Structure formats: C-alpha cells, structure tokens
Amino acid sequence: MSDLEDLKRKFKGDIVTPSDAGYADAIARWATNAVRRARIVAYVRDAADVGAALRYARAHGLPLAVHGGGHSASGASSVAGGLVVDLARFLGGVRVDAQARRAYVGGGARWGAVDAACAAHGLAVVGATVSHTGVGGLTVAGGYGWLTPTHGLTIDSLVGATVVAADGVAHTASESENPGLLWGIRGGGCNLGVVTEFVFELRPQRRTVFCGEMIFTEEKLEAVAEAVEDWYPTAGENQVIHVTLGRGSDGNPTITLLMFYNGAEADGREAFKAFSDLGPVMDLRREMTYEMSNSFMDTSFPAGQCHWSKGVAAVDATRIMTRRVFDKIMELSAPGTPMDHVTLTIEYMSQAKVNSVPSAATAFVRNRPGLGNASVQVVWDADTPELTAAARHIADEIARAVQAGELRRGGRCAESEASPERADRFARARALFGANYPRMQRLKRRYDPEIIFDKWFVVEPSE
Numbered sequence: 001m002s003d004l005e006d007l008k009r010k011f012k013g014d015i016v017t018p019s020d021a022g023y024a025d026a027i028a029r030w031a032t033n034a035v036r037r038a039r040i041v042a043y044v045r046d047a048a049d050v051g052a053a054l055r056y057a058r059a060h061g062l063p064l065a066v067h068g069g070g071h072s073a074s075g076a077s078s079v080a081g082g083l084v085v086d087l088a089r090f091l092g093g094v095r096v097d098a099q100a101r102r103a104y105v106g107g108g109a110r111w112g113a114v115d116a117a118c119a120a121h122g123l124a125v126v127g128a129t130v131s132h133t134g135v136g137g138l139t140v141a142g143g144y145g146w147l148t149p150t151h152g153l154t155i156d157s158l159v160g161a162t163v164v165a166a167d168g169v170a171h172t173a174s175e176s177e178n179p180g181l182l183w184g185i186r187g188g189g190c191n192l193g194v195v196t197e198f199v200f201e202l203r204p205q206r207r208t209v210f211c212g213e214m215i216f217t218e219e220k221l222e223a224v225a226e227a228v229e230d231w232y233p234t235a236g237e238n239q240v241i242h243v244t245l246g247r248g249s250d251g252n253p254t255i256t257l258l259m260f261y262n263g264a265e266a267d268g269r270e271a272f273k274a275f276s277d278l279g280p281v282m283d284l285r286r287e288m289t290y291e292m293s294n295s296f297m298d299t300s301f302p303a304g305q306c307h308w309s310k311g312v313a314a315v316d317a318t319r320i321m322t323r324r325v326f327d328k329i330m331e332l333s334a335p336g337t338p339m340d341h342v343t344l345t346i347e348y349m350s351q352a353k354v355n356s357v358p359s360a361a362t363a364f365v366r367n368r369p370g371l372g373n374a375s376v377q378v379v380w381d382a383d384t385p386e387l388t389a390a391a392r393h394i395a396d397e398i399a400r401a402v403q404a405g406e407l408r409r410g411g412r413c414a415e416s417e418a419s420p421e422r423a424d425r426f427a428r429a430r431a432l433f434g435a436n437y438p439r440m441q442r443l444k445r446r447y448d449p450e451i452i453f454d455k456w457f458v459v460e461p462s463e
C-alpha cells in the first residue's frame with residue numbers, strides 16, 4: 001500500500017489529488033491569481049486529520065499551505081506541488097452558547113455563518129464586512145470590522161482556540177492553558193499552527209443598524225475630505241466611514257462613502273448630516289439588520305478575478321484625498337486600460353479601543369502609523385504575468401502619489417506583497433512584530449521549529 005493510500009485509510013475527511021474530479025474546485029481561490037496546483041488537498045474533519053496531514057507532508061518533504069476561507073490574494077493559502085490542509089469543507093460550523101456568551105467557530109468558517117448564528121441570540125463579534133470572507137485568515141491577522149471602534153480587533157474577543165502544531169499535536173490555547181500560544185495566534189498569522197476551532201467572547205448587538213453608500217461626484221472631493229476631517233475626531237465608537245476614490249460602474253469618477261452607524265436610523269442621519277448637506281448624487285443608506293451590513297456588499301466582491309492590493313499609511317483626509325491622488329487614480333484607470341477596477345479605500349474609524357490594549361498583550365502590534373486601514377486595490381480578469389506587472393505598477397504609482405506614502409507593513413493591507421525569498425519574509429515579519437518579535441521567535445521554535453508554516457509573515461525560530 002502506498003503512503004498516500006495509508007493516509008487515506010486513516011483519514012476521516014477527503015483527500016483530493018490532480019486526477020480526481022473535484023480537483024479544480026479544491027484549488028480554486030477567491031482571487032484567480034492565488035490559485036496554485038497543489039499535489040494533495042486534504043479536507044480535514046478534525047484535529048486528528050490535521051495532525052495526520054501535517055505528519056504526511058513533513059515525512060514526504062512537501063511544502064504546506066492552510067486554507068480557511070481562501071480570500072488571501074497573495075496565494076498564502078495555496079501551494080504549488082505541495083499539500084493543502086483545507087478546513088473549509090468540514091470545519092465551517094458555528095455553535096453559540098448564548099448564556100456563556102461564547103461562539104465556538106470552526107477554523108474553516110465564513111463570517112456570514114458567524115453573524116447569523118450570533119444574531120439569533122442578539123449577540124455579535126467583530127468580523128468582516130463581506131460575509132464570504134474566512135474567519136481563519138482574518139482572525140490570525142488581527143481583524144477589523146464595523147464593531148472595531150466599540151470592541152477592538154477580532155482577536156480582542158478571541159478567548160480560546162484549538163491549534164495543531166507542526167508536529168501534528170493538538171493544543172488547547174486559553175488564558176489558563178498554553179497562554180503563550182493564545183498570545184501568538186492573536187495577530188501572529190499562521191506561524192504557529194492550524195487553528196481548528198476559535199472561541200470568541202460575544203457582545204450584545206442591537207438588531208438593526210444604519211448603513212449604506214453615499215456617492216459624490218468628483219468636484220466634491222475637497223469638500224468631502226474636509227467633512228471627513230471634521231467628523232473623524234468626533235466620531236463616536238458607533239460610527240465608521242470607508243471612503244473609496246475610483247470610478248463608478250458607469251466609468252465616471254466618483255467618491256463613495258460607505259457609512260455604518262450602530263444605532264437608530266434617525267440618529268445615524270443626524271451624526272452624518274454634514275455629509276448629506278454636501279449634496280450626494282446618490283444616497284443608498286438605510287436601516288438594515290447588523291448581518292445585512294456585513295453582506296449587502298458581497299456581490300461587489302465576487303470570486304473569480306485577479307487582485308493586487310497595496311497598503312498605504314492613511315493620514316489626515318485632506319492630505320490623502322487630494323486632487324493629485326484622485327487624478328492619478330483616474331489616469332491609471334482611464335477607459336481602455338486593461339484593469340477593471342482601480343481604487344483607493346481609506347477606512348476611517350476610531351482606533352482608541354484598538355490602541356487601549358497594550359502591544360505586549362497580543363502578538364498584534366498596536367498604535368500602528370496612520371488613522372486607519374488604507375489600500376490601493378487593482379482588479380483585472382486574465383491571470384498573465386504582464387497584467388500582474390501592470391497592476392503592481394499601478395498600485396505603486398498610486399501609493400507614491402499619496403503624499404505621506406509611507407508603506408504600512410502587515411495587517412490586511414499588505415497582502416499582495418509577499419516575497420518568495422525567505423530572508424525577505426523574516427525581515428518583514430521582524431518589522432511587523434517589532435518588540436513582539438523575540439517572543440514570536442521563541443513560540444515559533446516551540447511550535448514550528450522546522451518552519452513548515454512558511455506563508456505570509458514568517459518568523460525565524462530562536463531561543
């Protein structure tokens with residue numbers, strides 16, 4: 001019997017190889033340019049399956065990837081010629097213990113499932129604003145959502161996890177058991193192991209919120225920037241605005257404000273009155289359920305296209321939402337260019353809650369530069385080296401045009417920038433984790449000394 005047959009015999013989940021009918025689906029990813037031809041896709045059913053798959057990969061020298069929701073555009077959950085531990089098929093469940101205010105979430109779950117299960121009890125946790133995003137990748141990176149100004153990052157509500165380390169052994173991580181491991185997966189990426197279950201603390205959440213888009217024509221750019229700047233320092237913890245500069249579906253230059261207010265519609269309209277007074281061409285904001293605020297944009301982010309993103313430091317609105325930046329976006333997205341979509345999105349929300357947690361409390365470094373997340377997004381169809389290079393060039397040009405163009409490292413913004421060189425990745429991880437790097441190195445030495453988890457920001461093991 002071959003070793004693979006032996007693995008299949010012990011395995012409770014499904015094993016898919018290139019000759020199997022489901023192979024194309026097994027290696028598909030949200031971003032087409034993140035697809036890689038794996039040798040084996042192991043759809044795991046439990047922590048024991050993960051352990052068996054990890055041991056098999058190590059014994060056969062196969063490079064490894066872990067797939068949660070598959071939304072990384074950099075290919076961080078794919079591997080050419082290697083083994084993918086895929087959590088999405090069997091570990092996507094969510095169980096809520098309303099009395100204890102806990103959600104037990106499978107490592108391959110999507111945020112839509114979490115929101116729905118929690119909302120049934122009037123509860124919520126900070127999660128993605130697009131419901132098909134995976135819980136796994138978002139959580140181990142930190143996690144921002146509409147509720148961040150109120151409750152902090154997703155990891156600030158993470159109270160426990162089951163983690164399968166590189167040697168295939170499953171560990172419980174909590175404040176009382178392996179607290180160092182819990183510290184490390186709170187923002188440490190997938191350096192330490194495969195999380196088969198996350199345990200989140202839940203908070204009460206009102207049923208409806210006021211949310212939606214307001215669209216302005218380009219001559220309002222300066223006025224909108226000033227309004228954002230006036231509003232931002234006063235923004236309560238129940239308010240978020242995402243500003244997007246780009247072209248609308250008709251190709252016209254537009255400024256889109258995606259607004260979220262965690263409260264009644266009338267109060268939300270009042271809080272954002274300065275913006276309606278500016279005269280948007282369209283106001284699509286309305287009262288909706290909290291789950292809807294995290295899913296009404298799902299169709300705007302369909303799977304099956306190529307994506308490149310680059311993070312930029314978000315500074316004062318009047319310094320980033322400038323005519324120069326806007327014109328550069330228009331120039332690089334002019335009709336006739338091969339890109340479907342070129343945008344700069346800046347997420348304005350109070351960082352006070354996030355920064356109230358000391359940086360040393362989790363692997364995620366707080367007090368990051370800038371006011372919030374900001375990134376250039378480039379979207380196109382055919383996955384060719386020429387178009388990838390063109391997309392990269394466009395993103396670089398726009399980042400340069402952003403005056404304070406200091407590149408941010410880490411978080412969700414720098415995803416497309418993964419380097420194939422390990423030394424480069426070590427250097428980026430060192431910069432990302434800052435003062436937390438030595439502790440991450442010690443954890444890496446304990447849980448993954450041979451660096452089989454080598455995607456995204458890779459930590460070099462050390463004493």
Ligand SMILES: Cc1cc2nc3c(=O)[nH]c(=O)nc-3n(C[C@H](O)[C@H](O)[C@H](O)COP(=O)(O)OP(=O)(O)OC[C@H]3O[C@@H](n4cnc5c(N)ncnc54)[C@H](O)[C@@H]3O)c2cc1C
Pocket residue numbers: 030065066067068069070071072073076077087107108127128129130133134135136137138139140141142143144145189190193194195196301412455456
């Ligand atoms: C449309 C869209 C909307 C988004 N919205 C938000 C948002 O509102 N807030 C936000 O903070 N981010 C957001 N993001 C960014 C998102 O958090 C990252 O892309 C994240 O990596 C997605 O996680 P995933 O599980 O789907 O990805 P995957 O591609 O499956 O994984 C990404 C990385 O995480 C690792 N990983 C995944 N699951 C596990 C696990 N269970 N255990 C260990 N490692 C794991 C993988 O190995 C890989 O390295 C969004 C992205 C997209 C494309």
